[in-house]
Amino acid sequence: MKATRILITAISSRWAYEAAETMTGFATSVIGCGVESGIERLVPPEETPDGRHGVAVLMFGISGADLAKHLERRVGQCVLTCPTTAVFAGITEGEPIPLGQNLRYFGDGHQISKKIGSRRFWRIPVLDGEFLAEESTGRTSAVGGGNFLVIGSSLEAALQACEEAVVAMRRCRNVIMPFPGGIVRSGSKVGSKYPKLMASTNDAYCPTLRGTVDSELDTGVSAVLEIVVNGLTSEDVSKAMRAGIEAACASGSDSGILRIAAGNYGGKLGQFHFRLHEVLA
Amino acid sequence: MTALMLEQCAQTTQRLDMAHLSPKILGQASIGAIQRMPLQLGREQVQVGEIFNVIPTKGDRHIIRPCADNLDRLGAGMDAGELIVEGNAGHYLGAQMTGGRLCVLGRAGDFAASALSEGLVDIEGDCGSGLGAPPPGHMHGMSGGFVRIRGNCGPRAGERQRRGIILLEGDAGPEAGAGMIAGTLIVLGSTERDPGREMRRGTLLFEQMPASLPLTFNDNGVQPLGFLAILRGELERLKSLPQSWREKGVFARRFVGDLACAGKGEVLVWA
Numbered sequence: 001m002k003a004t005r006i007l008i009t010a011i012s013s014r015w016a017y018e019a020a021e022t023m024t025g026f027a028t029s030v031i032g033c034g035v036e037s038g039i040e041r042l043v044p045p046e047e048t049p050d051g052r053h054g055v056a057v058l059m060f061g062i063s064g065a066d067l068a069k070h071l072e073r074r075v076g077q078c079v080l081t082c083p084t085t086a087v088f089a090g091i092t093e094g095e096p097i098p099l100g101q102n103l104r105y106f107g108d109g110h111q112i113s114k115k116i117g118s119r120r121f122w123r124i125p126v127l128d129g130e131f132l133a134e135e136s137t138g139r140t141s142a143v144g145g146g147n148f149l150v151i152g153s154s155l156e157a158a159l160q161a162c163e164e165a166v167v168a169m170r171r172c173r174n175v176i177m178p179f180p181g182g183i184v185r186s187g188s189k190v191g192s193k194y195p196k197l198m199a200s201t202n203d204a205y206c207p208t209l210r211g212t213v214d215s216e217l218d219t220g221v222s223a224v225l226e227i228v229v230n231g232l233t234s235e236d237v238s239k240a241m242r243a244g245i246e247a248a249c250a251s252g253s254d255s256g257i258l259r260i261a262a263g264n265y266g267g268k269l270g271q272f273h274f275r276l277h278e279v280l281a
Numbered sequence: 282m283t284a285l286m287l288e289q290c291a292q293t294t295q296r297l298d299m300a301h302l303s304p305k306i307l308g309q310a311s312i313g314a315i316q317r318m319p320l321q322l323g324r325e326q327v328q329v330g331e332i333f334n335v336i337p338t339k340g341d342r343h344i345i346r347p348c349a350d351n352l353d354r355l356g357a358g359m360d361a362g363e364l365i366v367e368g369n370a371g372h373y374l375g376a377q378m379t380g381g382r383l384c385v386l387g388r389a390g391d392f393a394a395s396a397l398s399e400g401l402v403d404i405e406g407d408c409g410s411g412l413g414a415p416p417p418g419h420m421h422g423m424s425g426g427f428v429r430i431r432g433n434c435g436p437r438a439g440e441r442q443r444r445g446i447i448l449l450e451g452d453a454g455p456e457a458g459a460g461m462i463a464g465t466l467i468v469l470g471s472t473e474r475d476p477g478r479e480m481r482r483g484t485l486l487f488e489q490m491p492a493s494l495p496l497t498f499n500d501n502g503v504q505p506l507g508f509l510a511i512l513r514g515e516l517e518r519l520k521s522l523p524q525s526w527r528e529k530g531v532f533a534r535r536f537v538g539d540l541a542c543a544g545k546g547e548v549l550v551w552a
Contacts, residue, residue, distance in 0.1 A: 050510035050531075086507050112482070112545060113463070114508050115444055116515045121508055132507040 001030075002067045003060045003142030003232055004097060005090025007043060008079055013053035017042070019085045020055035023078035027059070027070075028179050031198055035070040036060040036144060036230055038176030049088050050132070056090055058176045060144050060230045067139060068097040076103050080124070080131055089119075091138035100124070100133025144230040146237035146274050149187065149205060149261040150248050155223035157256025159183070161248040162225045168247035172240040175231040187226040187263060202263060221258060234272050241279045284308070285315065286344040287333040293351065295323030296371060297332065300354035304362025304381060307343045350390065356383040359400070372409070375402045376416055378426065391435070392416065394428045397445065401519070402428045410435035410454065413442050421462060423447070429521050436473075439466040442483065446512075448521055458485045461546060465512065469523055480539050480546035486512075487550050488525070494548060498538030503552045505531050 008023075010016035020039050027037035036059070043054035059074075061067030079087050080103060087099060100122035104111040107124040114121045120135040150165070152158030166182035169175065177183075192200035203209045204216040205224045217224070227244055231237035245260050262276050285307045298321040307315065316330030329335065338344065342363040345355060350369035357376040366374075369387035376395040388406030394413045412434050413423035422441040433451035440456075442464040449457075452470035461480035468476075472491035477498065486509075509531045516522040533549040 049514055050507050051514070052510075112547075114465075114484070114511075115463075116446075116465075116508070116511050117518070119511075121511060123506075123508055129505045130507060132511075 001060045001062060001142045001144040001230070002064045002139055003058060003230070004067060004071060004137050004139050005040065005056055005058050005232075006071070006075065006099065006137050007048060007054050007056050007088040007090045009043075009048045009050055009052040009054040009086050009088070010082070011052065011084035013042060013055075015082060015084050016053050016055045019079045019082035020057050022082065023074040024057055024059075024178075025078075027074075030060070030062050030066075030144070034061070034066060035074075036176070036178040037074070038178045038230075040176055041170070041173070050086055052086075058090075058174075058230070058232075060142055060176075060178075064095060064097065064139055071137075072098060072102055075099065075133075076106070080106065080126070080133075083128055086132040088134045089137035091140055094138035094140045096136035097139045099135060099137045101135050103131075103133055140232060142230065142232050143234050143237050143272050146229040146231065146241055146272070147187075147226055147263055148241055148245055148276065149263065150225050150227070150257060151205075151217070151221055151259040151261060152223050152225075153220055153256040153258055158223040158225045161251070161255065161257050162227060164250065165227055165244035165248040169227070169229060169240045169244040172236065172243055174233065174236040175229050175240040177227060177229050179228055182227060184226040184228055187224065189263070205261075205263075216261065218258070226263070234274075237272070238274060238279050241274060241276075245276070245280060283337050284340050284343045285312070286336045286338045286346065287329070288336060288346045289332060289348045289352075290334050291332050292349060293322055293332065295325075296351045296353050297322050298354050299345070299352050300357040300376075302329070302345070303356065303359040304343050304364050305360065308362060312337065350388070353390070355385075356381075356402075359383065369406070370404075373416070374404070374408075375400075378402070388432065393430075394423060394426075394447075396422055396424065397426045397428065398424045400426045402426070404428075404430045404432070407432035407451065408434050410437055411440060412438040412449075413445075413447055414438075414440035423464065427519055427521075429519075433470065439464070439485075442466065446515070448516065448523075450523070458483065458546075461485070469525070477539055477546055477548050479542050481543040482545045484546070485548045486533070487548065490550050491548070494536055495539055495541075497541040498536040498548060499540065501535040501537045501547075503532055504535050506533055506535070506549070507531055509533065509549075 024037040040056040048054040104122040112123040124131040162183045187202040188199040189202045203213045318329045319326045347368040353371035354373045360380040363382045366385040370389040372390035374389045374393040375383045378400045380400045382401045385404045389408040391409035392411040393408045394402045415422045421443045424443040425445045428447045436454035439458045441460045443462040444464045447466045449468045453468045453472045455473040457476040459478045461483040463483045465484045467486045474493045532552040536548040
């Protein structure tokens with residue numbers, strides 16, 4: 001996968017977050033959404049280029065071209081439109097992909113380029129003043145689809161453990177959990193009986209299919225939830241998975257967590273494999 | 282690394298062209314070779330050893346100690362290293378520099394940092410006219426880098442500047458930023474008449490309203506300009522952030538012009 005990071009700033013953390021949340025909406029899976037994206041962290045004013053509250057967003061795509069196309073669309077429709085925002089590169093190394101470079105044309109000829117140091121910015125006139133956008137951001141190779149399954153004796157127990165896992169994982173840098181609240185209830189396997197479908201329900205882990213298919217679940221299992229994590233490096237993904245699994249298991253077996261597993265998809269999905277015994281070693 | 286100090290031991294009435302003595306040459310050649318190097322003195326050539334004592338010093342900063350202000354083209358064309366001028370410099374100081382750091386502890390003559398494209402020039406005192414301006418026969422003035430003048434500056438500072446930042450801590454003479462193509466010129470002191478005349482793009486940023494603006498500038502009102510925060514960060518990185526800027530926001534009164542040209546330039550006065 002290819003990934004980039006952008007930094008959105010605004011007059012307050014609320015407006016920076018609004019922009020980030022809007023641009024990362026409908027970005028859970030490259031299969032259906034084109035890209036996977038999420039909020040990495042809130043960035044304090046002392047760490048942002050313009051001294052305002054910021055939000056770091058990570059975006060992952062199958063190819064560099066896909067990533068560039070979706071980044072431009074999403075920043076154009078969700079950040080440019082949001083009051084008081086500005087957008088900056090979050091990665092300075094690697095192949096540059098356009099950020100303000102194409103959005104500048106919205107200025108209809110009134111846009112102004114400003115090169116400060118080695119960085120070029122575009123000042124695009126908008127109704128609340130100027131939208132400031134850095135010319136480009138960096139693109140890097142990245143890792144998507146790190147995952148683990150939380151297997152519980154009840155849905156409540158599995159959900160509670162996953163919520164705690166996501167809180168712990170969000171403290172890690174360079175990773176996002178792109179699904180709603182960081183948690184997936186529709187874990188999938190590669191392929192389907194329907195030839196056109198690339199992915200379908202992970203039947204081996206569906207409690208309602210126990211007894212119908214070759215199930216991985218014992219009789220005491222009521223619910224399985226999955227956490228999917230994307231990161232800039234395999235180390236970042238491993239670190240976040242470890243933090244998540246430890247948090248999910250922190251309350252012990254009495255909390256209703258029976259097992260932690262992971263989808264290995266027969267080794268067919270991607271070049272990176274995160275074996276849980278290695279992640280936790 | 283051993284650096285060199287060139288101490289002027291012979292006064293000259295003619296102007297001396299110092300462009301040959303870049304930090305790169307001073308760092309590579311032997312003392313004997315440097316002493317034998319030719320220098321242009323008016324219409325004649327002299328050897329470095331006839332004018333300067335060449336003394337090895339500790340550290341990696343080369344030092345030139347002039348005893349008059351007729352040493353022209355000090356640091357001209359230098360591309361790396363550090364050169365300190367412990368005294369006054371003549372004309373074309375750091376002209377067409379492409380890198381490195383050049384510091385003058387005194388004042389500088391006309392056309393300092395002329396067509397500078399990269400690197401840093403820091404002048405403790407005043408400088409003459411045409412700071413960063415194009416040398417004769419060139420289309421563009423300064424096209425990158427950073428220039429800091431702690432004193433005042435003569436007419437037409439930043440003329441036809443294309444990129445880079447000039448920070449003028451004292452007063453600016455008339456027609457600062459004349460014909461500016463892009464880039465940023467900051468004046469912390471007062472500014473004489475007609476800054477930005479015929480500027481096409483670029484930013485002139487003033488602490489005080491200039492004595493007068495060309496009639497072809499329009500008042501754009503007080504605006505929040507986010508890039509001022511970026512500029513402040515860049516000056517902080519360059520260890521040159523004016524103390525008075527620490528408390529400033531991003532609001533500036535903006536005049537757009539020169540409408541006689543492309544009209545995409547701006548004169549900003551901190552609100």
